[in-house]
Amino acid sequence: MTDAQATARPAVLPNHHPSDALLVAYGAGCLGEGLSLAVAVHLAHCPDCRTVLAEVEALGGALLEDLPPAPLETLSLSATLARLDREEAPANPCTAARLRPPRSRTPFPAAPIAAPDPLPVPALPRPLRAYVMSTAGLDGLAWQRLAPGVRRVELLPRTSSGGAAQLLRIAPGTALPHHGHGGLELTMVLSGHFSDELGRYGPGDLAEADGHTRHQPIADSHRDCICLIATDAPLRFTGLMGRLMQPFIGL
Amino acid sequence: MIAPLASLLTHAAGPDRTSTGPGGALPGGALPAGACVDPAADPAADPAADPAARLSADLVAVAAGDRAAFARLFAHFAPRVKAYMLKLGLPTQRAEDLAQDTMLSVWRKASLYDPAKAEAAAWVFTIARNLRIDVLRRERHPEVSDDELLEHEDDGPRADDLLDCDRRARRLRGALASLTPEQAEVVRLSFFADLAHPAIAERLDVPLGTVKSRLRLAMAKIRKALGDDDR
Numbered sequence: 409m410t411d412a413q414a415t416a417r418p419a420v421l422p423n424h425h426p427s428d429a430l431l432v433a434y435g436a437g438c439l440g441e442g443l444s445l446a447v448a449v450h451l452a453h454c455p456d457c458r459t460v461l462a463e464v465e466a467l468g469g470a471l472l473e474d475l476p477p478a479p480l481e482t483l484s485l486s487a488t489l490a491r492l493d494r495e496e497a498p499a500n501p502c503t504a505a506r507l508r509p510p511r512s513r514t515p516f517p518a519a520p521i522a523a524p525d526p527l528p529v530p531a532l533p534r535p536l537r538a539y540v541m542s543t544a545g546l547d548g549l550a551w552q553r554l555a556p557g558v559r560r561v562e563l564l565p566r567t568s569s570g571g572a573a574q575l576l577r578i579a580p581g582t583a584l585p586h587h588g589h590g591g592l593e594l595t596m597v598l599s600g601h602f603s604d605e606l607g608r609y610g611p612g613d614l615a616e617a618d619g620h621t622r623h624q625p626i627a628d629s630h631r632d633c634i635c636l637i638a639t640d641a642p643l644r645f646t647g648l649m650g651r652l653m654q655p656f657i658g659l
Numbered sequence: 660m661i662a663p664l665a666s667l668l669t670h671a672a673g674p675d676r677t678s679t680g681p682g683g684a685l686p687g688g689a690l691p692a693g694a695c696v697d698p699a700a701d702p703a704a705d706p707a708a709d710p711a712a713r714l715s716a717d718l719v720a721v722a723a724g725d726r727a728a729f730a731r732l733f734a735h736f737a738p739r740v741k742a743y744m745l746k747l748g749l750p751t752q753r754a755e756d757l758a759q760d761t762m763l764s765v766w767r768k769a770s771l772y773d774p775a776k777a778e779a780a781a782w783v784f785t786i787a788r789n790l791r792i793d794v795l796r797r798e799r800h801p802e803v804s805d806d807e808l809l810e811h812e813d814d815g816p817r818a819d820d821l822l823d824c825d826r827r828a829r830r831l832r833g834a835l836a837s838l839t840p841e842q843a844e845v846v847r848l849s850f851f852a853d854l855a856h857p858a859i860a861e862r863l864d865v866p867l868g869t870v871k872s873r874l875r876l877a878m879a880k881i882r883k884a885l886g887d888d889d890r
Contacts, residue, residue, distance in 0.1 A: 428878040429871035436849040437788040441798040448801035467881050469781030470831040471850050477738030483759045485733045535801045
């Protein structure tokens with residue numbers, strides 16, 4: 409997306425987007441869960457990136473079509489149909505089809521792939537709701553104090569491959585320690601703003617930092633900056649303060 | 660009472676709805692395959708004339724419980740999904756189980772399929788991908804579905820802006836064929852090797868930036884192919 413397109417949009421649309429390469433990785437399914445979660449939250453805000461994702465998934469479909477078919481040896485259509493019959497009420501399909509209400513094109517029934525939410529969480533983007541229990545949005549979370557001006561909620565504990573995801577709540581004016589990255593770090597802003605050497609980020613914006621990026625994010629508006637931070641490898645803190653804090657932050 | 664699978668699979672490239680008739684051998688009979696197709700979603704007068712539109716129409720028919728349409732989708736997609744799982748390193752039996760699981764999901768979720776938004780193959784791909792992530796990594800793939808967007812719901816491409824299925828499928832194939840070998844390699848490693856960019860860079864012994872720029876150039880070709888710039 410060009411700057412001109414971005415500025416022509418209403419201010420509430422994101423200005424900082426995942427790269428095409430990141431959306432390919434997300435759509436291909438080769439990102440860890442934490443990184444995918446950060447991308448999914450951005451997608452919830454960003455129609456342009458949803459369009460790119462649809463292109464990536466179309467590419468996935470074309471690749472699937474191109475694969476030389478590997479004939480099934482043990483499981484057959486009849487076995488699959490038998491499983492369908494076992495798992496569903498064995499209604500006559502013709503009857504079932506007649507009883508079903510006429511299929512409308514839009515909107516689709518609001519009962520998507522995920523299980524229904526047990527609790528309404530108004531201020532949380534939906535991809536996050538599967539990861540946090542809160543009835544009062546972001547404010548209602550169990551924020552743990554991490555360092556002066558920084559609080560945290562862990563979303564996904566660190567995996568064996570080093571990935572992790574958490575929400576950070578950073579008080580206005582607070583700077584995170586200067587750090588580099590062992591792998592990829594995604595910062596998805598949910599509210600407030602932060603700035604680093606690369607730009608200023610607000611709600612819906614996604615900052616992508618890789619092994620070559622070293623930065624020091626600062627919460628720079630009058631309200632707390634709440635962001636989802638996902639990594640696929642531990643960060644490398646560079647300043648003395650950062651090295652002291654790393655065991656506590658656990659990023 | 661059911662046609663042996665082998666006879667269906669020999670028609671994997673596309674059993675003709677009128678002649679092979681796997682549905683005729685199915686229990687309970689079924690609705691005519693085209694009965695539930697929304698005409699606005701499928702402007703081609705004869706959906707049987709091209710494979711992508713036929714798959715899309717079959718998926719729509721499955722949402723209405725059409726088992727003959729499901730049989731055609733199974734014959735087409737199950738062996739491809741199995742091939743996908745094999746590529747990703749799953750053993751044969753596991754790949755076959757996941758192909759079956761994918762097709763069961765296709766049956767259960769068919770009502771969520773919107774032919775104006777995606778080819779059947781793209782939709783089946785996302786189901787297979789998510790199952791693979793679940794099984795291989797014991798992880799979820801967080802997603803946003805179109806009916807749960809925060810805002811700006813009308814900003815996406817409108818249904819009538821999108822190319823019809825068969826044209827999209829043809830152009831996608833063309834775009835795929837137009838990728839340079841280097842671009843095709845990073846695309847295939849992304850989709851079929853479960854490798855993130857740093858791992859791809861390491862395997863190909865190229866800088867990370869090169870991997871990302873190849874993917875960007877590949878996506879530019881896909882985007883151009885799917886765009887409606889010539890309409």
